[in-house]
Amino acid sequence: MNGAQALIRTLADSGVEVCFANPGTSEMHFVAALDSVPEMRGVLALFEGVVTGAADGYARMAGRPAATLLHLGPGLVNGLANLHNARRGRTPVVNVIGDHAQHHKAVDAPLESDIDALTGWTGGWSRTCVDPAKIGADAAEAVAAAAEGRIANLVLPADVSWGDGGVAANPVPPRGKSTVEDSTLAGVAEVVRSGESTVILLGGASTRERGLRAASRIAAATGVRLFVETFPARIERGAGLPAVDRLGYLAEQVQWQLTDVRHLVLAGAKAPVSFFAYPGKASELTPDGCATHLLADHADDVVDALERLADLVAEGVEPVLQNASRPELPAGPLTPQNWTEVIGALLPEGAIISDEANTSGLMIPMTTAGAPRHDVLTLTGGAIGQGLPVAVGAAVACPDRPVICLQADGSAMYTISALWTMARENLDVTTVVLNNRAYAILRMELTRVGAEAAGPKAKALLDLAAPDLDFVRIAEGMGVPATRATTAEELAEQFSRAIAEPGPHLIDAIVPSLI
């Protein structure tokens, strides 16, 4: 067995059964070795940003990491933006980064670069494999490290990949979450019972059913309010689950949501900060005079903590569950609101929404709140170009669930080739492109940062018209059937048809810009 075979054997034995890949010459032995491990599925993407974003989406839904296969430093850099998002969402990812053979690095061949600087940037766990005999142990440790919610980077020199004497290893048990101390729970129990205005901010694993139910019991019993962090990696919601609003994107929204709050309890979330800085405005959004209390951080078992807290303060109290409720199907030309009503009215049972709708999606949380139970995967790190790749990964992880990708036009173009992978793998993804022909969010931000009145050159840099992007042709060019909707009726008809048919579809929804 060579190094690559031992590596893949170990990954599969450790529960990593999908490898999203865009290989190059230095990865050819890894590619050849894929066929030696029947459990490992290889999924080709045409750009590394799709590879890493798909690994992120896969892990959010599967609850275990996928591997990526990246070609040297330049392949890794192309995947870094979506690794940034995975890092912010604490999603496990195992990167296999091919490198030149060890003896070849000193000659500074054209593709040579400082890979360590890049793996360091991901803020995760990193190791360079140096011996086929140890490669299995390296891989098993990488998977265990990733399971802690980190990026794990395995740098694989070509000679270690092709070298004989590869040894696979058994899985390494991941370090589990820490249990929150009783004394911490008692302190927070006192806060939530205080009668003072209190918010529990939910993040991490607490935005899934168990955490939400426990939090809802606490709120029902004590009157505290709940919010979910602005960009959760995965939130379960819809009819039959507690409905919890997310903190807003804009600092002004958060300040309004937290008005007069005296206690902020952090349950797997960080204290809120402004996404960007604005002249004369605060960066930290916890109100003055509000005390912050840490119930659980990302290393703690936040769900257990919430359940124990609920048992302390809400014994016998049931969670408040969202009723089934859908908007009426609207009519007329598409607007920033009515397209979200169409989705709310027609969202299929068990859907997974990959949400990168940005400004066009402001209303989507409201109009889907009472839809059948579904998951929402959001843009955790703000690096655009995540929506389509995350949809790919979610669909690979959950082949029996419909995936809905709500995708802003400008962001779509970052990783548009994800459509090809949807077609190649026949993934059941319905992509709705919100095509407002602008970087609308930047039009808003140009005003918000207090920049002078924009001139024609400034405006041109925020404008995606001239020429208009035709996502129908782009999608068809990559093998995805596509249609265009300009009215709510068309969107409803096309969306219904798309979700009724298996396989990928795209709808180019021409929506006016909010701004």
Next chain:
Amino acid sequence: MNGAQALIRTLADSGVEVCFANPGTSEMHFVAALDSVPEMRGVLALFEGVVTGAADGYARMAGRPAATLLHLGPGLVNGLANLHNARRGRTPVVNVIGDHAQHHKAVDAPLESDIDALTGWTGGWSRTCVDPAKIGADAAEAVAAAAEGRIANLVLPADVSWGDGGVAANPVPPRGKSTVEDSTLAGVAEVVRSGESTVILLGGASTRERGLRAASRIAAATGVRLFVETFPARIERGAGLPAVDRLGYLAEQVQWQLTDVRHLVLAGAKAPVSFFAYPGKASELTPDGCATHLLADHADDVVDALERLADLVAEGVEPVLQNASRPELPAGPLTPQNWTEVIGALLPEGAIISDEANTSGLMIPMTTAGAPRHDVLTLTGGAIGQGLPVAVGAAVACPDRPVICLQADGSAMYTISALWTMARENLDVTTVVLNNRAYAILRMELTRVGAEAAGPKAKALLDLAAPDLDFVRIAEGMGVPATRATTAEELAEQFSRAIAEPGPHLIDAIVPSLI
């Protein structure tokens, strides 16, 4: 004047008159300031890999840097692959990398990351602007640093951009090239006159007319042979110029080209190394027993050195110039060879070729050798996805010259949104996609690295069919008129029409894979 205005004023005064941009919120003051400096042109690209590749192509043709505008760490990472190529080609680029306001960095907002790790990776000159009063000086030094053939990174915190009291600065004269010592010239003169088998390897500025003419005189007078480095940033060639072959991409080709060579003279080029490592094969390709002699490195004035060397050893000898000569227009279904004959037969006068044809382009140097004078820009660093962006930049730099982008299909998908910028700016670029529906080079490499016989999973990762990419629809979706060619006659007709009409065109040339 705020910091951003002072920065842009200084860039323009220093000769930087184009800014390829993909901005975000933290760059809004820079965007707003563009209209305050009439000389500065803003060019929007839909992905940072297009931004940086366009800046590379621009500088290769304009001989001076463009600026880029990139959004924080995640925007920079998306542009790093083409900055890697620019670094390898020693192309000057001035990156303006927006950052959070200085007071905002400590709150670790979602888009926060270690920008210094990334600018360090580019191996260039880097500085963070900290004061609007010093921003002009920072910018002037950045341009001077870039002029040495480096990436210059200016990190621009939002508060420095919006801060009052911006001060523009005068240009800083760039440090010029070093003059090669007479003693070095005398030593090399002895080598080239020795009568022993000698090769002069040309790189850097020596692949332009003056350097090629001087080198050709030396060769004609002494019998030494000439080669150009494998991937020159820019080579001038065609009828009326000396024709110099490039070293091959494959190690075996280089070894054959350098068989029995006893002296290798380096003129702005590095000694050849294998692009990748292969089991049991050499990394360094200079033959055993061959002495290497440095005439000029990248910091030296290599053109002056060659001209002085020619005066020493080739007084009165004229260069050998390529005759005008074109292939016959071929007929029949497209083949890996005949499409290059079509280009050779029809290449317009003064063309700029952005060449990322990869395996499909093996014959193009031969079939265009006697075409009208033209420039070729190659993939200097091996990071794919450069061809289309470099074509954008070259067309912005040289609006009166036809740009021909010869683009492999797999690589095209990395930065496909460059087509939109071609349409938006109405750039005179004719893109010929060599659509062989495979990562053909990897099929070849899979064999060359000695990997076991590929199984179905391995083969699938090298295959771009199922579904086929339809570049006609993709291009039309981005506003570029497009046609498909399957025969040499169709390609000839479509190529003739495309170059006769101003503005962008794309031809999806269905070419069988070599492998």
